Amino acid sequence: MDNNTLDLVLDVKVKVTVQLGSCLLPMREVLALTPGSVIQLQHRANEPVGLYVNDKLVAYGEVVVVEENFGIKITELVGKAT
Numbered sequence: 900m901d902n903n904t905l906d907l908v909l910d911v912k913v914k915v916t917v918q919l920g921s922c923l924l925p926m927r928e929v930l931a932l933t934p935g936s937v938i939q940l941q942h943r944a945n946e947p948v949g950l951y952v953n954d955k956l957v958a959y960g961e962v963v964v965v966e967e968n969f970g971i972k973i974t975e976l977v978g979k980a981t
Contacts, residue, residue: 916951917971920960947974 920942
């Protein structure tokens, strides 16, 4: 792939998602959710979170706070040595 071809795709926007955790809830509990409800995730607080690009897992990382926003510090690329 030459540089001109690569330049065409470098500005294409992709969906980046960080998955903090998940859980299974019966619909009854979902319908009972209200502001202030707490949902316990099947993910320990000290475990890395998954970073997905267009729904494909590409890295793991740690949740960090940057000013008043959440961020992710990449700790491992999937399929790469750290």
